Amino acid sequence: MDQSTIDRLNDYLHDLFGQEDEVLKAIRARALDEGFPQIQIRPEEGLMLQFLLKANDARRVIELGTLAGYSGVWIGRILPEDGQLITLEIDEERAEVARESFRQAGLSDRVQVRVGDALSLLPGLSAEGPFDAIFIDAIKSEYPAYLAWAVDNIRVGGLIVAHNAFRRGKIVEPAAQHDDLVRGTLAFNRQISEDPRLLGSIIPLGDGLAVAVRLAGS
Numbered sequence: 001m002d003q004s005t006i007d008r009l010n011d012y013l014h015d016l017f018g019q020e021d022e023v024l025k026a027i028r029a030r031a032l033d034e035g036f037p038q039i040q041i042r043p044e045e046g047l048m049l050q051f052l053l054k055a056n057d058a059r060r061v062i063e064l065g066t067l068a069g070y071s072g073v074w075i076g077r078i079l080p081e082d083g084q085l086i087t088l089e090i091d092e093e094r095a096e097v098a099r100e101s102f103r104q105a106g107l108s109d110r111v112q113v114r115v116g117d118a119l120s121l122l123p124g125l126s127a128e129g130p131f132d133a134i135f136i137d138a139i140k141s142e143y144p145a146y147l148a149w150a151v152d153n154i155r156v157g158g159l160i161v162a163h164n165a166f167r168r169g170k171i172v173e174p175a176a177q178h179d180d181l182v183r184g185t186l187a188f189n190r191q192i193s194e195d196p197r198l199l200g201s202i203i204p205l206g207d208g209l210a211v212a213v214r215l216a217g218s
């Protein structure tokens with residue numbers, strides 16, 4: 001396929017599966033007003049995330065990297081009424097904006113934002129697990145460490161999803177191979193492909209969604 005066909009297919013996909021309502025649009029607008037980087041998932045990735053969580057019957061979910069709560073709203077909306085999303089964000093200001101997003105989406109009862117470095121908070125979260133799913137979208141250099149925690153704390157059959165598995169193409173650029181963020185993503189993707197406790201792949205949607213199911217075995 002040539003690039004123009006790929007672009008048209010992406011537009012087609014976006015038109016069919018990339019729609020967002022006023023609440024989601026408002027979150028993106030607020031994030032822009034606050035001067036936050038526009039690095040949230042795309043709506044079509046949000047819908048795919050919902051599909052994966054629903055297919056997995058996920059009830060208790062962890063998210064790493066909240067930003068303004070955009071992906072958190074996609075996740076929170078697909079959880080059952082007694083479901084729970086715990087989302088970790090290092091930046092207090094972003095966490096506060098996200099709490100407001102969850103209030104506006106009517107999800108405050110099932111979404112909890114915790115502030116701090118994900119790798120420092122995760123060991124304490126183990127006592128509250130195991131969890132049904134994790135969505136990884138914080139600092140890319142730490143993706144392998146997040147995955148190590150996930151393998152130990154997601155139930156057998158549970159779901160691991162990670163954003164930016166393609167790093168906007170950098171993972172296949174020879175000049176970018178020494179970048180810490182790219183190396184983190186490469187190590188993460190490789191573990192998904194090689195770890196016998198995981199069954200996974202990369203969904204080539206948006207910037208790539210790495211997905212894996214936790215298999216039995218330690």
Ligand code: SAM
Pocket residue numbers: 039040041064065066067068069070071072088089090091094116117118119137138139
């Ligand atoms: N998941 C969000 C969405 O799609 O709406 C986007 C998350 S954004 C890509 C990454 C977020 O991770 C940023 O808000 C950043 O402040 C946060 N972050 C970066 N390093 C972190 C860390 N070590 N622990 C927790 N959060 C971190």
